[in-house]
Amino acid sequence: MNIFRLLKKNKLFADFDDNEINKIFDCLHGHINKYSRGRVVAEAGDPVTEVGIILEGSAVKFIRKADGELVNCGELEVGGMFGEVEGYAGDRTYRSSVVLAEDSTVLYISIPTIVKQCSKNCPHHQKLLENTLSCLADRIDVINNDAKYLKIKSMRGKISKLFYDKYLAQGTNVIHLGFNRNEMAEYLNVSRPSMSREMIHMKEDGIISYRKDEIVIHDVERLAELANTAR
Amino acid sequence: MNIFRLLKKNKLFADFDDNEINKIFDCLHGHINKYSRGRVVAEAGDPVTEVGIILEGSAVKFIRKADGELVNCGELEVGGMFGEVEGYAGDRTYRSSVVLAEDSTVLYISIPTIVKQCSKNCPHHQKLLENTLSCLADRIDVINNDAKYLKIKSMRGKISKLFYDKYLAQGTNVIHLGFNRNEMAEYLNVSRPSMSREMIHMKEDGIISYRKDEIVIHDVERLAELANTAR
DNA sequence: ATAGCTTTGTTGCCAAAGCTACAAATCATT
DNA sequence: AATGATTTGTAGCTTTGGCAACAAAGCTAT
Numbered sequence: 001m002n003i004f005r006l007l008k009k010n011k012l013f014a015d016f017d018d019n020e021i022n023k024i025f026d027c028l029h030g031h032i033n034k035y036s037r038g039r040v041v042a043e044a045g046d047p048v049t050e051v052g053i054i055l056e057g058s059a060v061k062f063i064r065k066a067d068g069e070l071v072n073c074g075e076l077e078v079g080g081m082f083g084e085v086e087g088y089a090g091d092r093t094y095r096s097s098v099v100l101a102e103d104s105t106v107l108y109i110s111i112p113t114i115v116k117q118c119s120k121n122c123p124h125h126q127k128l129l130e131n132t133l134s135c136l137a138d139r140i141d142v143i144n145n146d147a148k149y150l151k152i153k154s155m156r157g158k159i160s161k162l163f164y165d166k167y168l169a170q171g172t173n174v175i176h177l178g179f180n181r182n183e184m185a186e187y188l189n190v191s192r193p194s195m196s197r198e199m200i201h202m203k204e205d206g207i208i209s210y211r212k213d214e215i216v217i218h219d220v221e222r223l224a225e226l227a228n229t230a231r
Numbered sequence: 232m233n234i235f236r237l238l239k240k241n242k243l244f245a246d247f248d249d250n251e252i253n254k255i256f257d258c259l260h261g262h263i264n265k266y267s268r269g270r271v272v273a274e275a276g277d278p279v280t281e282v283g284i285i286l287e288g289s290a291v292k293f294i295r296k297a298d299g300e301l302v303n304c305g306e307l308e309v310g311g312m313f314g315e316v317e318g319y320a321g322d323r324t325y326r327s328s329v330v331l332a333e334d335s336t337v338l339y340i341s342i343p344t345i346v347k348q349c350s351k352n353c354p355h356h357q358k359l360l361e362n363t364l365s366c367l368a369d370r371i372d373v374i375n376n377d378a379k380y381l382k383i384k385s386m387r388g389k390i391s392k393l394f395y396d397k398y399l400a401q402g403t404n405v406i407h408l409g410f411n412r413n414e415m416a417e418y419l420n421v422s423r424p425s426m427s428r429e430m431i432h433m434k435e436d437g438i439i440s441y442r443k444d445e446i447v448i449h450d451v452e453r454l455a456e457l458a459n460t461a462r
Numbered sequence: 463a464t465a466g467c468t469t470t471g472t473t474g475c476c477a478a479a480g481c482t483a484c485a486a487a488t489c490a491t492t
Numbered sequence: 493a494a495t496g497a498t499t500t501g502t503a504g505c506t507t508t509g510g511c512a513a514c515a516a517a518g519c520t521a522t
Contacts, residue, residue, distance in 0.1 A: 085368050085371050085372070086368075087368075088361075088364040088365050088367070088368035089365065089368035089369045089371065089372045090368075090369060090372055095372075115357075115360065115361055115364065116357065117348050117357070126346070126347065126348070129346065129360065130319075130346055132364065133319040133346065133363065133364065133367065134319050134320065136319070136364065136367040136368055136371065137316050137317075137318075137319035137320035137321075137367055138320050138321060139371055140316050140320065140367065140370055140371055140374065141316075141320045141321055141326075143371065143374045143375060143378065144374060146378065147374065147377065147378050147381060150378060150381035150382060150420075151381060151420050153420070153480085153508095154508080154509095155508080155509070180468095180469065180470085181469070181470060181471090182469080182470095189381075189382050189384070190509075190510085191509070191510050191511070192470085193471085193472080193473090193509090193510080193511075193512090194508080194509045194510060194511090195509095196470070196471060196472080197471095197472080197473095197509085198509090200471080200472085212469085212470080212518090384478095384510085385478080385479095386478075386479070411498095411499065411500085412499070412500060412501095413499080413500095421479075421480090422479070422480050422481070423500085424479090424480080424481075424482090424501085424502080424503090425478080425479045425480060425481090426479095427500070427501060427502080428479085428501090428502085428503095429478095429479090431501080431502090443488085443499080443500080
């Protein structure tokens with residue numbers, strides 16, 4: 001297990017080189033545990049004292065609704081972490097439970113250790129702190145943007161904003177969604193048939209055409225207009 | 232102008248006492264500017280190097296949509312700040328413009344100064360950093376919760392969740408919204424008449440009664456059920 | 463190629479909610 | 493108390509999108 005390589009997949013350590021990881025590792029007092037599939041590594045309601053980072057394996061986050069139903073609210077791959085928000089927010093307890101989806105290796109770093117400057121006053125510690133801040137701030141950006149989709153009321157508006165955002169991100173008229181229809185509908189919080197129906201109308205109007213995951217934008221002007229004026 | 236008292240209204244300094252504020256103030260190199268009403272103190276797209284805190288006055292945040300329309304996206308009162316998210320996220324430019332709503336006094340603190348430990352290695356600096364982290368993490372919690380309302384599709388579900396959340400927060404069957412109908416409808420992202428209509432139905436069903444801002448919950452069980460099973 | 467599974471397209475019906483317009487109630491101010 | 497402004501309630505009409513059910517097209521593996 002190459003811990004350097006694995007750790008670089010994590011946002012807090014993404015821009016660290018092996019040397020820096022090595023140096024900072026001393027002061028962080030991290031500990032590594034191996035668990036088998038199904039293990040609950042975080043329980044909603046429990047206090048958070050550490051950030052967990054998945055080094056090998058994967059996990060699923062669940063929220064238990066008041067009626068007892070478990071709702072999947074996110075997946076963690078290698079480099080994914082948990083507790084990095086709850087550890088600093090509100091009453092510092094887990095909002096969701098984290099269950100390992102396969103045999104996994106988890107690295108834990110105590111939150112006070114991250115926050116407090118170590119006695120050595122090392123510059124890497126500084127960098128870690130900045131990364132933690134960026135990580136949280138970036139998350140706010142992402143959620144804010146997701147919320148924009150939810151606030152748009154019309155189907156065409158939602159679809160247009162999604163396609164236009166992808167167009168801007170991918171910089172080409174032929175965009176790839178990275179979604180199937182079901183996932184796209186779920187992301188936009190609409191029903192799949194209604195979404196399909198509106199996509200057909202947009203095709204008929206000459207704005208787009210598509211085949212599965214691949215969307216071709218024929219009228220960028222119009223799409224931009226739709227995306228930006230959407231209520 | 233009592234800067235101590237004013238600053239304590241800000242989340243980053245809320246738990247500081249006068250003495251601590253005094254001490255940390257040296258290392259933060261803050262500067263204070265007075266501006267008149269209408270002044271643009273942050274322009275969307277510009278780089279963020281400082282956090283701004285309103286000491287006197289108030290401001291409004293605007294986003295300019297691609298079609299040129301300005302959308303109000305938040306208000307800042309005394310103690311409110313701007314740049315505290317954008318300063319750490321993505322390309323570190325303002326997402327929105329901040330315009331003063333009246334003659335105001337603004338305190339600026341440079342972000343690197345907040346993040347880097349000062350030469351004196353003072354413990355208050357440490358506390359400020361923790362507050363910054365909490366501030367961002369709490370914000371994520373808030374946005375996440377707001378997004379929950381947006382994801383619920385039925386009118387009754389949205390209303391129920393709002394009332395039930397207020398019930399939990401206020402701990403009494405007689406809750407106060409802090410919203411008028413318009414604001415409530417806007418928050419839930421629905422039209423006011425449709426919302427009113429459904430509130431009447433819920434009254435007819437014996438779940439609630441209300442008069443303006445004051446809502447009486449008659450059937451908590453049922454409200455909880457509605458709030459928790461809402462799709 | 464064929465069978466079986468998954469994804470996508472298609473349809474019709476219907477309930478939910480949007481919107482406009484207006485009425486009633488409440489509040490604030492003189 | 494009267495006026496005007498704001499907030500809330502009401503009604504009818506229209507549109508949107510949810511939903512169920514099914515058809516068609518792609519994939520996969522034998």
